[in-house]
Amino acid sequence: MSTIEQMPVDTEPGGGDKIPLIELKHVGKQYGNIIALQDINLRVKAGEVTGVLGDNGAGKSTLIKIMAGLHQQSEGELLVDGEALTFGSPKEALSKGIATVYQDLAVVSLMPVWRNFFLGQELRKGPLKTLDANGMRATTMSELSKMGIELPDVDAPIGSLSGGQRQCVAIARAIFFGARVLILDEPTAALGVKQSGMVLRYISAAKEQGFGVVFITHNPHHAYMVGDHFVLLNRGRQKLDCTYDEISLEELTQQMAGGDELEALTHELRR
Numbered sequence: 001m002s003t004i005e006q007m008p009v010d011t012e013p014g015g016g017d018k019i020p021l022i023e024l025k026h027v028g029k030q031y032g033n034i035i036a037l038q039d040i041n042l043r044v045k046a047g048e049v050t051g052v053l054g055d056n057g058a059g060k061s062t063l064i065k066i067m068a069g070l071h072q073q074s075e076g077e078l079l080v081d082g083e084a085l086t087f088g089s090p091k092e093a094l095s096k097g098i099a100t101v102y103q104d105l106a107v108v109s110l111m112p113v114w115r116n117f118f119l120g121q122e123l124r125k126g127p128l129k130t131l132d133a134n135g136m137r138a139t140t141m142s143e144l145s146k147m148g149i150e151l152p153d154v155d156a157p158i159g160s161l162s163g164g165q166r167q168c169v170a171i172a173r174a175i176f177f178g179a180r181v182l183i184l185d186e187p188t189a190a191l192g193v194k195q196s197g198m199v200l201r202y203i204s205a206a207k208e209q210g211f212g213v214v215f216i217t218h219n220p221h222h223a224y225m226v227g228d229h230f231v232l233l234n235r236g237r238q239k240l241d242c243t244y245d246e247i248s249l250e251e252l253t254q255q256m257a258g259g260d261e262l263e264a265l266t267h268e269l270r271r
């Protein structure tokens with residue numbers, strides 16, 4: 001089990017020419033006759049946030065499912081640390097340090113925060129292997145505060161936390177259990193401004209600590225606040241692939257909105 005301190009960190013500004021943690025080369029995916037993805041090229045580097053944007057049905061979830069080991073690509077290559085491989089299961093992806101936090105967080109609402117943090121991977125002690133509740137409480141508290149989250153009470157049921165806090169607990173948990181790459185599927189979609197801010201701060205902290213983050217979102221403002229690199233999907237194709245320096249928020253928003261389509265719609269509605 002690796003914690004933040006033990007993790008080999010690769011934080012050269014901009015990621016340099018270092019081997020990406022994950023690389024997709026000409027990746028495509030078909031579901032029967034449906035082409036969900038076509039010729040996708042992507043690099044996820046340590047200490048960088050890759051923003052993946054796209055409208056409904058653009059292929060965002062399909063893309064993360066391939067990286068998370070839930071689905072396999074129909075074409076192209078998936079490289080992890082420069083090595084081409086195929087994941088047979090999410091467990092294999094996890095063993096390479098690739099953790100996915102899905103939008104519908106699998107938490108047990110009535111259980112305390114610390115129980116959820118260790119769910120399925122409980123600490124035990126003594127010859128009878130009884131649950132080490134105090135150890136788990138203390139670790140949960142220290143792991144959360146390491147990333148700047150101060151919860152008044154880790155004994156509170158996780159269901160009593162705000163949406164933003166729950167997202168942060170899920171991310172802290174992934175990090176504690178050895179993630180190097182965090183794939184976050186629309187972590188801010190259901191959140192208001194303040195709650196989103198909490199999650200965005202957290203994403204930024206994870207990046208500063210050298211994690212590779214894949215941040216899926218509909219929201220160009222959120223992507224632009226923390227992203228180093230942006231990929232825009234449109235009906236399974238990569239419409240944009242650029243760095244922060246290469247694009248303004250206005251351009252990103254315009255591209256995301258479909259550019260000409262949005263202008264035409266504005267024209268139509270304002271007539």
Ligand SMILES: Nc1ncnc2c1ncn2[C@@H]1O[C@H](COP(=O)(O)OP(=O)(O)OP(=O)(O)O)[C@@H](O)[C@H]1O
Binds near residue numbers: 056
């Ligand atoms: N298991 C599946 N079987 C068949 N078609 C699928 C499957 N999963 C996704 N698709 C199709 O692939 C395309 C891309 O879907 P995907 O869920 O990846 O999009 P998305 O960008 O995540 O959309 P959303 O914003 O709505 O979550 C869609 O046309 C979708 O209907």
Ligand SMILES: [Mg+2]
Binds near residue numbers: 060061062
């Ligand atoms: Mg989706």
